[in-house]
Amino acid sequence: MPLVTLTVRKPKSEAFKTTMLDAVHSALVSSGVPATDRFQRVIELEAEDFRFDPAYPDVKTGRNEQFALIEILWSVGRSVKVKKKLLEELMGTLARAGMDTENVMVCFKETSWENWAFAGGRLIHT
Numbered sequence: 001m002p003l004v005t006l007t008v009r010k011p012k013s014e015a016f017k018t019t020m021l022d023a024v025h026s027a028l029v030s031s032g033v034p035a036t037d038r039f040q041r042v043i044e045l046e047a048e049d050f051r052f053d054p055a056y057p058d059v060k061t062g063r064n065e066q067f068a069l070i071e072i073l074w075s076v077g078r079s080v081k082v083k084k085k086l087l088e089e090l091m092g093t094l095a096r097a098g099m100d101t102e103n104v105m106v107c108f109k110e111t112s113w114e115n116w117a118f119a120g121g122r123l124i125h126t
Contacts, residue, residue: 001037001039001074001075001116001118002028002033002037002039002072002073002074003039003040003041003072003073003074004021004024004025004028004039004040004041004070004071004072004073005040005041005042005043005070005071005073006020006021006024006040006041006042006043006068006069006070007042007043007045007050007068007069007071008042008043008044008045008050008066008067008068008069009044009045009046009047009050009065009067010044010045010046010047011044012042012044016066017042019094019097019099020068020070020094020099021040021042023090023093023094023097024040024070024072024090025038025040026089026090026093027086027087027089027090027093028072028086030085030086030089031078031082031085031086032082033074047065052067052069052105059102060102061100061102061103062102063102063103064103066099066100066103067103067104067105068103068104068105069105069107070090070104070105070106070107071106071107071109072106072107072108072109073109073110073111074108074109074110074111075110075111075112075113075116076110076111076112076113077110078108078110083108087106090104090106091104113125
């Protein structure tokens with residue numbers, strides 16, 4: 001069960017957020033995540049609460065107010081190959097939607113299966 005967090009500076013339109021989250025979900029589904037496994041949140045912050053370097057480490061066009069940080073928390077076990085494929089699909093989808101992919105940072109976070117309790121406090125793996 002991936003948990004996706006999109007962090008952006010205020011204000012962002014519903015269309016912007018939907019484009020980003022739909023693109024992430026589509027890439028996750030292509031990587032093997034069930035289509036109904038959709039858990040996403042958006043955090044919109046004031047500029048003083050969301051600071052980032054415009055060029056680190058090798059950004060080609062420079063980050064700006066449209067910068068988006070995508071965090072994907074999921075269970076451990078995906079290979080680098082799977083992550084690269086997901087990123088390729090995600091960036092392709094965003095580029096086709098007119099987004100500057102140099103303004104998008106993705107961070108994968110992995111946790112073991114016994115750290116998920118989907119409902120009622122029930123651990124799925126113990």
